[in-house]
Amino acid sequence: MFEDHLKVVTLIQEAGEVVGRKKLQKMVYIAKKLNFPFQEKYQFHFYGPYSEELTLKIEELCNMGYIHEVKEKVSGYSQYRYAVNEEGQNLLSTYGAQIDKLGSCVRSMNEQSSRFLELVSTVMYFEKLEKDEIKEKVQTVKAKQKYTEEEMDEAFNYIDSLKGQVQ
Amino acid sequence: MAKLLGKLHEEKVFKDPVHRYIHVRDELIWRLIGTREFQRLRRIRQLGTTYLTFHGAEHSRFSHSLGVYEITRRIIDIFQEKKTWDPEKRLLVLSAALLHDVGHGPFSHSFEKVFGVDHEEFSRDIILGDTEVHRVLLQMGEDFPVQVAEVIAKTHRDKLIVSLISSQIDADRMDYLLRDAYFTGVSYGNFDIERILRVMRPTEEGVVIKSSGMHAVEDYIMSRYQMYWQVYFHPVTRSAEVILSKILHRAKELYETGYTFKRELSHFKTLFDGNVSLHDYISLDEGVIHYYFQGWMEEEDSILSDLCHRFIDRKLFKYTEMVSFTDGHLLSSYFTEAGINPKYYLVVDSSSDLPYDFYRPGEKEERLPINLLKPNGDIRELSRESDVVEAISGKRRTDHKLYYPLDLIEAIEDITLKSKIKEILNR
Numbered sequence: 209m210f211e212d213h214l215k216v217v218t219l220i221q222e223a224g225e226v227v228g229r230k231k232l233q234k235m236v237y238i239a240k241k242l243n244f245p246f247q248e249k250y251q252f253h254f255y256g257p258y259s260e261e262l263t264l265k266i267e268e269l270c271n272m273g274y275i276h277e278v279k280e281k282v283s284g285y286s287q288y289r290y291a292v293n294e295e296g297q298n299l300l301s302t303y304g305a306q307i308d309k310l311g312s313c314v315r316s317m318n319e320q321s322s323r324f325l326e327l328v329s330t331v332m333y334f335e336k337l338e339k340d341e342i343k344e345k346v347q348t349v350k351a352k353q354k355y356t357e358e359e360m361d362e363a364f365n366y367i368d369s370l371k372g373q374v375q
Numbered sequence: 376m377a378k379l380l381g382k383l384h385e386e387k388v389f390k391d392p393v394h395r396y397i398h399v400r401d402e403l404i405w406r407l408i409g410t411r412e413f414q415r416l417r418r419i420r421q422l423g424t425t426y427l428t429f430h431g432a433e434h435s436r437f438s439h440s441l442g443v444y445e446i447t448r449r450i451i452d453i454f455q456e457k458k459t460w461d462p463e464k465r466l467l468v469l470s471a472a473l474l475h476d477v478g479h480g481p482f483s484h485s486f487e488k489v490f491g492v493d494h495e496e497f498s499r500d501i502i503l504g505d506t507e508v509h510r511v512l513l514q515m516g517e518d519f520p521v522q523v524a525e526v527i528a529k530t531h532r533d534k535l536i537v538s539l540i541s542s543q544i545d546a547d548r549m550d551y552l553l554r555d556a557y558f559t560g561v562s563y564g565n566f567d568i569e570r571i572l573r574v575m576r577p578t579e580e581g582v583v584i585k586s587s588g589m590h591a592v593e594d595y596i597m598s599r600y601q602m603y604w605q606v607y608f609h610p611v612t613r614s615a616e617v618i619l620s621k622i623l624h625r626a627k628e629l630y631e632t633g634y635t636f637k638r639e640l641s642h643f644k645t646l647f648d649g650n651v652s653l654h655d656y657i658s659l660d661e662g663v664i665h666y667y668f669q670g671w672m673e674e675e676d677s678i679l680s681d682l683c684h685r686f687i688d689r690k691l692f693k694y695t696e697m698v699s700f701t702d703g704h705l706l707s708s709y710f711t712e713a714g715i716n717p718k719y720y721l722v723v724d725s726s727s728d729l730p731y732d733f734y735r736p737g738e739k740e741e742r743l744p745i746n747l748l749k750p751n752g753d754i755r756e757l758s759r760e761s762d763v764v765e766a767i768s769g770k771r772r773t774d775h776k777l778y779y780p781l782d783l784i785e786a787i788e789d790i791t792l793k794s795k796i797k798e799i800l801n802r
Contacts, residue, residue, distance in 0.1 A: 264727035351532070
């Protein structure tokens with residue numbers, strides 16, 4: 209019962225605090241692509257892989273009182289911060305299960321910018337293509353973000369390092 | 376692009392209860408409709424198990440797909456005069472609109488969850504694989520099928536054409552809201568589509584809405600909100616969906632543990648093995664699924680047989696508002712004690728389990744919102760301009776229900792155990 213919700217709470221707990229919904233979306237997507245047991249369905253959207261199911265699940269967790277959400281204004285737009293509250297921590301200690309090796313990956317992702325995680329998740333979305341094709345695809349679908357060649361190489365290296373951590 | 380398929384000698388029309396007529400002038404579209412992969416959509420209901428709640432909801436993905444095509448065709452007719460519209464894209468968008476759901480299987484949402492298949496991947500495979508659809512598309516040029524697949528997958532470079540098929544106010548959503556409202560018989564799904572089409576404006580980054588049309592869009596948002604809570608998340612429909620999903624889980628579990636089914640599992644075998652081919656997938660429709668469920672009613676396994684009876688005979692689970700985590704776990708242990716397997720008979724269903732949503736603008740760069748075009752050229756997100764939209768989109772609303780078989784609980788002989796279970800369920 210609520211196993212998938214618990215996994216999301218675990219991820220946020222491992223991160224400590226996640227600033228921005230976009231960042232949280234990409235963190236769960238990348239974790240899923242690294243074969244951590246997240247079940248949320250993702251589709252490609254304007255800003256990269258996005259899961260409506262995850263958005264609703266987080267909303268549910270906030271309504272159930274396990275996740276604390278803070279809405280703040282940053283340069284004219286809304287931004288949300290997420291952390292596990294006391295109730296959520298009690299829940300994890302009673303019913304939660306450790307997800308092996310998730311913690312270090314999540315903390316590492318949380319240190320990255322959401323722009324970079326958007327790039328990383330987009331690269332992973334097209335992982336079936338060859339490296340050059342992925343780069344071309346990213347430049348096409350993310351033309352507005354103007355990712356540099358260096359950023360893309362950095363993304364490939366970062367994915368390799370994450371994969372290394374989970375092996 | 377070499378257009379080998381041109382205009383039809385005579386326009387074809389389909390009589391449609393929602394749009395009155397669906398007009399087909401292009402040979403390409405006519406031939407796509409005639410393919411076996413598209414015709415298969417006639418045998419897949421648009422709303423899955425909703426017909427068990429709203430008996431009129433028997434409409435198919437075929438009629439919805441034609442509807443999405445028709446709305447897109449009308450939008451393009453309006454866009455023809457705009458400078459930002461590229462008329463060369465017309466057949467690409469129309470093909471994508473028509474084929475956007477071609478990869479859906481019977482009761483897709485449950486199948487996807489249980490077997491890990493993805494209808495979007497099958498849409499891509501049908502468009503790019505060895506299929507009648509692919510052969511028709513290929514006549515428009517070697518690259519044409521790939522482009523259609525990219526528009527549907529939302530990875531095409533042209534954001535405008537992607538947004539016509541897939542955005543917060545697109546041809547897909549507009550058709551399914553109107554069509555689902557019509558066939559379920561509810562009155563709150565209607566909105567003024569003609570007005571919305573007239574105030575849509577093409578931009579490089581997608582469709583925006585002229586601000587003078589804001590009230591028509593408010594009506595659309597209200598319809599979406601009401602349909603979400605009154606039809607898509609109807610607790611009785613969800614009960615049928617819960618049972619359907621448990622049937623699939625049980626059959627898969629039995630297969631994996633070496634159970635011998637009375638009936639050959641030819642259609643399900645590759646699904647259970649996790650290597651379903653395109654050919655196997657295309658052969659699945661609701662008729663096939665019902666045939667298996669009818670057969671499984673006679674199986675020795677009492678759980679599979681009982682769940683199939685419930686689905687076919689509409690003896691659904693009862694529901695209550697979700698109890699706490701602690702009570703849920705307690706109930707689970709009581710069920711086990713009473714000999715009722717909680718894995719199949721005690722199920723939480725959440726709003727996040729639904730493939731539908733209602734409009735919420737979200738955070739910057741979280742997802743693309745509905746944007747209004749002001750007379751001075753400024754772009755503003757809808758809920759910042761509309762009090763009505765702000766009121767319903769700013770509020771958090773989620774729901775969880777706990778489903779259980781009341782008849783099995785009533786039959787528990789241990790009176791104390793039965794009353795403990797009922798006490799929690801009635802809290």
